[in-house]
Amino acid sequence: MIILTIRTDNPRAEVGIYDAQQKRVYREWEAHRELSGTLHKAIEELLSEQHLTWQDIAGIVCFQGPGSFTGLRIGMSVANALSYSLHIPIVATMDEDWITKGIERLMAGEQDEIALPFYGRDANITVPKK
Numbered sequence: 001m002i003i004l005t006i007r008t009d010n011p012r013a014e015v016g017i018y019d020a021q022q023k024r025v026y027r028e029w030e031a032h033r034e035l036s037g038t039l040h041k042a043i044e045e046l047l048s049e050q051h052l053t054w055q056d057i058a059g060i061v062c063f064q065g066p067g068s069f070t071g072l073r074i075g076m077s078v079a080n081a082l083s084y085s086l087h088i089p090i091v092a093t094m095d096e097d098w099i100t101k102g103i104e105r106l107m108a109g110e111q112d113e114i115a116l117p118f119y120g121r122d123a124n125i126t127v128p129k130k
Contacts, residue, residue: 002058002059010068011030013042064117065119
């Protein structure tokens with residue numbers, strides 16, 4: 001079972017490909033404000049390196065938070081869009097062992113209908129001036 005992992009809660013983004021519990025490849029990069037422009041490319045590069053296609057992905061594990069509002073929103077949007085378009089399960093998890101927990105949930109047949117971020121606090125939204 002090929003599993004894609006995505007973590008975008010801070011300026012250092014992370015994506016990985018696992019074959020069940022076995023890590024095949026994992027990449028980290030300084031995404032900062034370029035996350036939306038680099039995330040798909042990073043996933044495509046990992047798949048290509050492993051001689052895999054988008055259709056080979058059988059499940060997605062994404063880091064739920066807490067963390068950056070924008071980073072989590074971008075990562076979760078990509079993860080949910082891939083899950084929906086590829087018709088594959090998705091799970092969102094937290095904590096340091098988020099990958100292990102997520103893979104265990106997928107292997108047990110669990111899935112989230114949609115992965116929702118946990119920001120850890122209310123969003124800092126600018127109050128309208130008028």
